Amino acid sequence: MFGPTLINHKNERIQKRVQFLFGVMLFFLIVPVVLIVGTLLVKGSGIISWSFLFHDPTNGMTEGGIFPALFGTIWLVTVSLLASVPLGVAAAIYLSEYAPDNLLTRLIQLATINLAGVPSIVHALFGVGAFVVFFRFGTSILAASLTLAIMTLPVVIVSSWESLQSVPRSFREACWNMGATRWQTIWHVVLPNAFTGILTGVILQVSRAAGETAPIMFTGAAMFLPFLPSSVFDQTMALALHLFVVTTQVPNVPESLPYGVALVLVGIVLLMNSVAIWIRMRLRRKKKW
Amino acid sequence: MVDDRSGHNKIEVRDLTISYGNRPVLRQVALEVRAHEIFGIIGPANSGKTSFLNAVNRMDQMRSNMRVSGSIRINGIDTRSWRNVYALRRKIGVVFPLPVGLPLTVYDNVALAPRLAGTAGSRAELDERVERCLRRAALWDEVKDRLHHLGSLLSGGQQQRLTIARALSQSPEILMLDEFSIAVDPVTTMRIEDVLRELKAEMTIILVTNLVQQAHRLADRTAFFLDGECVEIGETEALFNGGAVDPRTHDYLGGKFG
Numbered sequence: 001m002f003g004p005t006l007i008n009h010k011n012e013r014i015q016k017r018v019q020f021l022f023g024v025m026l027f028f029l030i031v032p033v034v035l036i037v038g039t040l041l042v043k044g045s046g047i048i049s050w051s052f053l054f055h056d057p058t059n060g061m062t063e064g065g066i067f068p069a070l071f072g073t074i075w076l077v078t079v080s081l082l083a084s085v086p087l088g089v090a091a092a093i094y095l096s097e098y099a100p101d102n103l104l105t106r107l108i109q110l111a112t113i114n115l116a117g118v119p120s121i122v123h124a125l126f127g128v129g130a131f132v133v134f135f136r137f138g139t140s141i142l143a144a145s146l147t148l149a150i151m152t153l154p155v156v157i158v159s160s161w162e163s164l165q166s167v168p169r170s171f172r173e174a175c176w177n178m179g180a181t182r183w184q185t186i187w188h189v190v191l192p193n194a195f196t197g198i199l200t201g202v203i204l205q206v207s208r209a210a211g212e213t214a215p216i217m218f219t220g221a222a223m224f225l226p227f228l229p230s231s232v233f234d235q236t237m238a239l240a241l242h243l244f245v246v247t248t249q250v251p252n253v254p255e256s257l258p259y260g261v262a263l264v265l266v267g268i269v270l271l272m273n274s275v276a277i278w279i280r281m282r283l284r285r286k287k288k289w
Numbered sequence: 290m291v292d293d294r295s296g297h298n299k300i301e302v303r304d305l306t307i308s309y310g311n312r313p314v315l316r317q318v319a320l321e322v323r324a325h326e327i328f329g330i331i332g333p334a335n336s337g338k339t340s341f342l343n344a345v346n347r348m349d350q351m352r353s354n355m356r357v358s359g360s361i362r363i364n365g366i367d368t369r370s371w372r373n374v375y376a377l378r379r380k381i382g383v384v385f386p387l388p389v390g391l392p393l394t395v396y397d398n399v400a401l402a403p404r405l406a407g408t409a410g411s412r413a414e415l416d417e418r419v420e421r422c423l424r425r426a427a428l429w430d431e432v433k434d435r436l437h438h439l440g441s442l443l444s445g446g447q448q449q450r451l452t453i454a455r456a457l458s459q460s461p462e463i464l465m466l467d468e469f470s471i472a473v474d475p476v477t478t479m480r481i482e483d484v485l486r487e488l489k490a491e492m493t494i495i496l497v498t499n500l501v502q503q504a505h506r507l508a509d510r511t512a513f514f515l516d517g518e519c520v521e522i523g524e525t526e527a528l529f530n531g532g533a534v535d536p537r538t539h540d541y542l543g544g545k546f547g
């Protein structure tokens with residue numbers, strides 16, 4: 001009476017095929033990641049040393065280290081975060097918590113999502129027009145960072161907005177009914193519970209900002225500079241551009257050098273992501289509903 | 290403090306009409322809630338009971354499409370003329386159908402309202418207040434050893450009592466409960482009902498329920514809402530003992546529909 005019927009067998013067969021298919025897809029997803037990181041490790045790890053990380057490039061960038069580029073990337077990412085995170089999170093809070101749910105708000109949300117898909121070279125040209133020329137920042141860290149900020153802003157807004165929306169509405173209602181203002185509700189209940197999501201979005205943008213070449217090459221990154229930038233109005237070298245330069249623009253570069261640069265770039269991104277995951281895990285232990 | 294002796298009108302509602310967009314959910318309601326009574330509101334789903342509570346609490350301010358007309362007077366003062374709507378809401382505690390344990394510790398859940406209002410006082414005073422509220426909500430014995438564990442990890446029935454403790458922490462003059470027993474087991478429901486009978490001495494209680502028998506057990510007077518209309522208001526005993534004037538009330542109480 002409780003034996004499997006034909007239809008049970010069929011469903012079971014389909015279930016097994018679907019599981020296999022998804023497993024295969026995951027495999028194809030992982031293979032390129034493993035290959036990339038593996039290749040970089042094999043070919044690039046030999047050159048990584050203290051002096052590679054902390055010395056200037058020498059001999060027409062065919063020897064020496066990458067310190068100015070490493071230093072510049074950290075500058076660019078930091079300044080762009082200082083601009084994009086407060087602005088983006090504030091915009092997301094307004095959209096999620098204050099703006100009435102009407103046509104205009106939805107149009108703004110839609111436009112923001114679409115803005116995230118604009119190619120980075122378009123942001124680069126906007127940056128040249130707006131920051132380098134119009135605001136007269138010249139080609140500088142400031143102009144390049146703001147261009148990166150403009151590029152990352154839509155994703156910061158959208159991901160923060162989604163994290164805020166994922167906090168149950170009943171939490172807000174409970175808080176309002178206690179006589180809390182909207183801001184008290186946001187500060188004490190909504191933001192603490194949306195924080196991990198917002199952080200994830202921000203960290204993903206750090207990786208993007210660190211890796212993009214187009215937005216900075218016209219706005220503030222230089223191929224080679226004999227000195228470190230001393231203010232945000234100086235130009236700087238950057239890892240992503242440096243990789244492009246040593247791969248395509250400079251003759252007689254030893255093979256391991258570009259791999260080493262790429263490894264450092266990937267390493268920074270992985271480090272940032274690990275920090276984010278660590279913070280998330282720490283916070284998640286405290287936040288449950 | 291305005292005249293708060295029992296028997297006097299705590300809340301007076303006149304001509305209250307509520308709509309969401311163009312859809313009316315409550316029409317021309319007039320009623321009084323007396324101080325220190327449990328005022329029951331019964332009726333099937335979509336009869337406007339929850340909207341009524343939201344209007345008392347001025348939650349229309351937080352919802353762009355909710356329109357309220359008519360007047361609601363608390364202590365004789367129209368709620369629309371309260372300049373500080375937050376102070377008004379602090380006088381009114383609300384308990385929702387589904388327990389809302391905020392993802393804070395048990396202690397912080399109860400301490401949140403005093404902290405937000407800036408009336409938390411010293412740590413010892415706050416400790417004392419949290420304990421008092423948890424005791425009155427019949428939850429203290431179960432959570433006293435884990436005050437600093439997450440409130441949102443308590444069981445459903447405990448969370449509902451936590452919600453009640455939180456509502457009490459703002460020392461409300463009015464306590465509004467919206468179908469509080471939906472997600473609570475019968476034993477806990479009975480415990481909460483006992484709590485409400487005791488609280489009546491200190492505050493006015495509005496009990497919205499779709500359990501007719503719960504209104505019978507608890508309410509001094511009961512109003513019957515149906516399809517956005519307040520059909521009848523009367524002494525609970527009289528209504529349940531065949532004193533209902535409107536045939537619809539009679540049918541609903543008799544279990545013919547709803």
